[in-house]
Amino acid sequence: MNKNLKNTLLRFQSLIALLIMIVFLSIFTEKFLTVDNSWNVMRQISVNVCLSMGMTLVILTGGIDLSVGSILAISGAVAAGLLKNGIEIPDLNLFVGFTFLGAVIAGLLTGSALGWVNGLAITRFRVPPFVATLAMLTIARGLTMLWTGGFPITGLGNSFAFMGTGWFLGIPVPVWITAVIVVLMVVLTRKKRLGRYIYAVGSNEKASGLSGLNVDRVKMIVYTLAGTMSAVGGLLVTSRLDSAQPNAGMGFELDSIAAVVIGGTSLSGGRGSIIGTVQGALIIGVLNNGLVLLNVSPFWQQVIKGLVILLAVIIDKMSREIKNNI
Amino acid sequence: MSNAVLKPVLAARSVSKRFPGVLALQNVDLDIYAGQVNAILGENGAGKSTLMKILSGVYTEYEGSLLLDDEPVRFTGPRHAQDLGIAIIHQELNLIPHLTVAENIFLGREPLTRLGFIDYRKMADDTRALLQKLNSDIHPNSAVENLRVGQQQIVEIAKSLSLNARIIIMDEPTSAISEHEVDILFGLIKSLKADGVAIVYITHKLDELDKIADAITIFRDGKYITSGPAAEFTQDDIICSMVGRDMDDFFVKDEVSIGEDVLQVENLSLKHPARVNDYLLKDVSFHVKKGEVLGIFGLMGAGRTELFDCIFGVYGKSHTGSISIDGINVSIENPQQAIEAGIGYVHEDRKSAGLIIEMSVAENISLADIQQVEKFGFLSSQAEQNLAKDYIQQLKIKTPGTTQAVEKLSGGNQQKVVIAKWLATHPRILFLDEPTRGVDVGAKNEIYKLISELAGKGLGIIMVSSELPEVLAISDRILVMSEGQLTGEFTPSQATEEKLLSAAIPKSIEA
Numbered sequence: 001m002n003k004n005l006k007n008t009l010l011r012f013q014s015l016i017a018l019l020i021m022i023v024f025l026s027i028f029t030e031k032f033l034t035v036d037n038s039w040n041v042m043r044q045i046s047v048n049v050c051l052s053m054g055m056t057l058v059i060l061t062g063g064i065d066l067s068v069g070s071i072l073a074i075s076g077a078v079a080a081g082l083l084k085n086g087i088e089i090p091d092l093n094l095f096v097g098f099t100f101l102g103a104v105i106a107g108l109l110t111g112s113a114l115g116w117v118n119g120l121a122i123t124r125f126r127v128p129p130f131v132a133t134l135a136m137l138t139i140a141r142g143l144t145m146l147w148t149g150g151f152p153i154t155g156l157g158n159s160f161a162f163m164g165t166g167w168f169l170g171i172p173v174p175v176w177i178t179a180v181i182v183v184l185m186v187v188l189t190r191k192k193r194l195g196r197y198i199y200a201v202g203s204n205e206k207a208s209g210l211s212g213l214n215v216d217r218v219k220m221i222v223y224t225l226a227g228t229m230s231a232v233g234g235l236l237v238t239s240r241l242d243s244a245q246p247n248a249g250m251g252f253e254l255d256s257i258a259a260v261v262i263g264g265t266s267l268s269g270g271r272g273s274i275i276g277t278v279q280g281a282l283i284i285g286v287l288n289n290g291l292v293l294l295n296v297s298p299f300w301q302q303v304i305k306g307l308v309i310l311l312a313v314i315i316d317k318m319s320r321e322i323k324n325n326i
Numbered sequence: 327m328s329n330a331v332l333k334p335v336l337a338a339r340s341v342s343k344r345f346p347g348v349l350a351l352q353n354v355d356l357d358i359y360a361g362q363v364n365a366i367l368g369e370n371g372a373g374k375s376t377l378m379k380i381l382s383g384v385y386t387e388y389e390g391s392l393l394l395d396d397e398p399v400r401f402t403g404p405r406h407a408q409d410l411g412i413a414i415i416h417q418e419l420n421l422i423p424h425l426t427v428a429e430n431i432f433l434g435r436e437p438l439t440r441l442g443f444i445d446y447r448k449m450a451d452d453t454r455a456l457l458q459k460l461n462s463d464i465h466p467n468s469a470v471e472n473l474r475v476g477q478q479q480i481v482e483i484a485k486s487l488s489l490n491a492r493i494i495i496m497d498e499p500t501s502a503i504s505e506h507e508v509d510i511l512f513g514l515i516k517s518l519k520a521d522g523v524a525i526v527y528i529t530h531k532l533d534e535l536d537k538i539a540d541a542i543t544i545f546r547d548g549k550y551i552t553s554g555p556a557a558e559f560t561q562d563d564i565i566c567s568m569v570g571r572d573m574d575d576f577f578v579k580d581e582v583s584i585g586e587d588v589l590q591v592e593n594l595s596l597k598h599p600a601r602v603n604d605y606l607l608k609d610v611s612f613h614v615k616k617g618e619v620l621g622i623f624g625l626m627g628a629g630r631t632e633l634f635d636c637i638f639g640v641y642g643k644s645h646t647g648s649i650s651i652d653g654i655n656v657s658i659e660n661p662q663q664a665i666e667a668g669i670g671y672v673h674e675d676r677k678s679a680g681l682i683i684e685m686s687v688a689e690n691i692s693l694a695d696i697q698q699v700e701k702f703g704f705l706s707s708q709a710e711q712n713l714a715k716d717y718i719q720q721l722k723i724k725t726p727g728t729t730q731a732v733e734k735l736s737g738g739n740q741q742k743v744v745i746a747k748w749l750a751t752h753p754r755i756l757f758l759d760e761p762t763r764g765v766d767v768g769a770k771n772e773i774y775k776l777i778s779e780l781a782g783k784g785l786g787i788i789m790v791s792s793e794l795p796e797v798l799a800i801s802d803r804i805l806v807m808s809e810g811q812l813t814g815e816f817t818p819s820q821a822t823e824e825k826l827l828s829a830a831i832p833k834s835i836e837a
Binding site for chain 1: 638640660661662664665666671673678679680681682683684685689693694695696697700703704705747751
């Protein structure tokens with residue numbers, strides 16, 4: 001095989017895998033290649049892409065964020081609750097109502113704040129990221145239960161529903177929102193100082209610190225961004241279902257980590273890309289959808305998904321070795 | 327010496343090793359004799375390390391053959407080579423940081439009690455005995471991560487001794503240890519020789535050869551150049567064969583005019599983080615002027631690196647004393663403030679503290695002052711490439727391009743990239759900690775020349791080194807440190823190796 005072809009194949013391996021899956025599903029299922037289903041898949045994927053953008057940044061610094069699913073839930077619930085019920089403080093005889101925009105901003109700030117707390121635990125108190133975000137996974141889930149009383153908050157109105165279900169220029173709104181975030185993240189990682197610092201910190205924290213980088217600040221920003229993007233995911237989910245579910249986003253951290261890893265980002269930090277993660281999220285999304293359409297039992301779905309993750313990482317590792325030998 | 331009748335214990339015949347795009351070794355022959363120190367010489371990239379990795383079973387795919395006791399042998403892996411009596415002490419130490427000294431030495435061959443549990447007492451006792459042989463007071467149960475590089479090297483040496491190896495390969499064993507420790511090592515090598523052990527000794531320090539080498543083999547660009555008894559080579563012959571051209575004698579620094587004080591340090595003290603009433607630095611006061619190269623000599627553990635780290639803000643606010651730059655008192659609590667104040671710091675450990683090894687030459691050069699390659703708040707790849715090109719040209723960095731990963735460069739060129747990174751911050755003071763460690767002869771001279779040029783441009787340079795000839799050759803003034811204190815100040819004309827050493831030796835050892 002000539003070198004250029006080999007190189008191209010290796011470079012686009014995720015896309016090729018994705019293409020093969022799409023062709024396979026188009027032939028073996030009737031519904032896969034319909035307009036409805038395609039947009040449906042894209043809408044579903046957009047939530048995971050949002051979470052995975054933050055996750056990519058975190059993993060690039062050599063960390064991990066297990067709390068994205070729970071932060072998604074609390075952020076969606078805060079936005080939904082404020083929009084529907086406002087805040088009432090009987091002692092002060094005070095009631096604050098929230099507009100659509102106010103509720104959305106409050107939801108986003110909730111995510112940012114919890115992400116910031118993750119960052120604080122990791123930088124100020126030197127708690128390992130795995131432990132700090134594991135704690136936040138539980139805390140944020142508990143807060144969601146407290147806030148919702150364990151019941152869904154429903155009936156959020158048309159403008160709120162527009163975020164998750166609306167269309168703009170023939171493309172679903174959540175896909176637009178996600179696309180904008182992806183573009184911003186690509187610019188951030190490739191063209192902004194912070195992006196360069198994220199890679200540097202993930203590759204060699206000591207050398208980065210001695211080169212005058214504020215390592216702790218980089219981490220604070222990254223975890224805060226991860227929280228914020230989880231909140232975006234939370235708003236999208238809540239809006240699509242027109243309901244904030246107390247158990248929304250459970251296990252989403254796993255799909256998100258899987259997307260990052262399938263996308264070729266190294267769990268030890270310093271190597272990977274946003275575009276890789278988007279491809280990883282697409283592969284997982286199409287796989288999830290395909291397995292349902294193929295009537296595979298939910299039990300087998302989990303087994304197959306796990307195997308795909310394993311296979312993707314093995315292929316990525318092998319192709320990296322081949323690349324080094326070209 | 328009668329190499330003609332002597333049979334080599336280990337030999338390589340027409341060995342070639344190919345890496346992607348590079349022929350690292352080309353039909354190389356090598357003979358290793360028992361009871362001798364077989365010195366292997368060559369510049370970085372000459373293929374020494376590759377050949378050693380083949381001899382120690384790390385690389386199993388190569389062309390040609392190895393002969394062990396005249397029998398062809400092909401190692402299946404490092405363990406196989408080890409079982410056949412070949413030990414290697416890598417230049418980059420292979421110890422596990424969290425484990426103790428004893429656990430590292432007996433890793434994979436832990437002594438067991440009758441019940442099948444690890445016999446920690448025996449392990450510690452054996453380790454203590456090994457370390458005593460090395461005249462070292464390292465505690466068998468201290469964690470390796472708490473040891474300094476020099477001490478870790480001693481642990482590596484102890485480990486290979488414990489393997490009872492017939493052939494011990496040492497890849498630049500003296501590159502990171504103090505003169506005192508070198509003497510101990512050489513004593514040990516002599517006793518190993520007497521026991522019939524073959525030592526394969528890779529070094530860049532040519533002045534060591536007189537003291538210990540019996541046979542010399544020289545490589546250049548992956549090819550065998552020459553070999554023979556050490557007595558038949560002069561230092562000039564060796565350098566000539568290594569670099570393939572004649573070289574001037576040792577570097578002589580240009581005279582530059584020396585200006586005002588640029589850095590003044592008064593009564594700098596730093597408490598030991600763990601031990602009460604013990605200091606890493608105690609009452610250190612000195613100054614360096616514009617255009618001056620201030621050499622700091624000291625043995626390992628003298629506090630030289632701590633001095634740099636402390637001034638550079640690595641220890642935060644925990645120091646006392648004052649630091650002034652250009653006569654203005656500055657407060658430095660972290661590296662950012664140090665850089666803003668005009669200090670650049672080439673760290674002693676290039677890989678772990680100098681470079682982002684996965685990143686390109688250009689990305690490494692711009693890292694410490696990335697603002698200058700930004701346009702409208704975004705990184706400009708064009709500006710970054712231009713910055714890198716400037717320094718590649720100015721420092722004569724040998725690289726295929728600005729986007730080359732620094733990982734693939736030789737030690738000398740990596741060091742130049744680190745220096746370029748600091749020059750790009752436009753420093754007024756440059757700290758150089760062991761700037762020529764792991765750098766070959768040709769590149770060493772280029773770095774000396776560079777230091778001299780930078781001084782000529784008015785930088786105040788402080789260089790820490792444990793290589794005496796280096797300190798003597800390029801310093802305008804020499805300070806000696808011992809046990810966290812300054813113990814002597816010399817001009818190069820006053821200074822002799824004896825004077826510097828006697829100032830550097832800790833009083834507690836002398837007593």
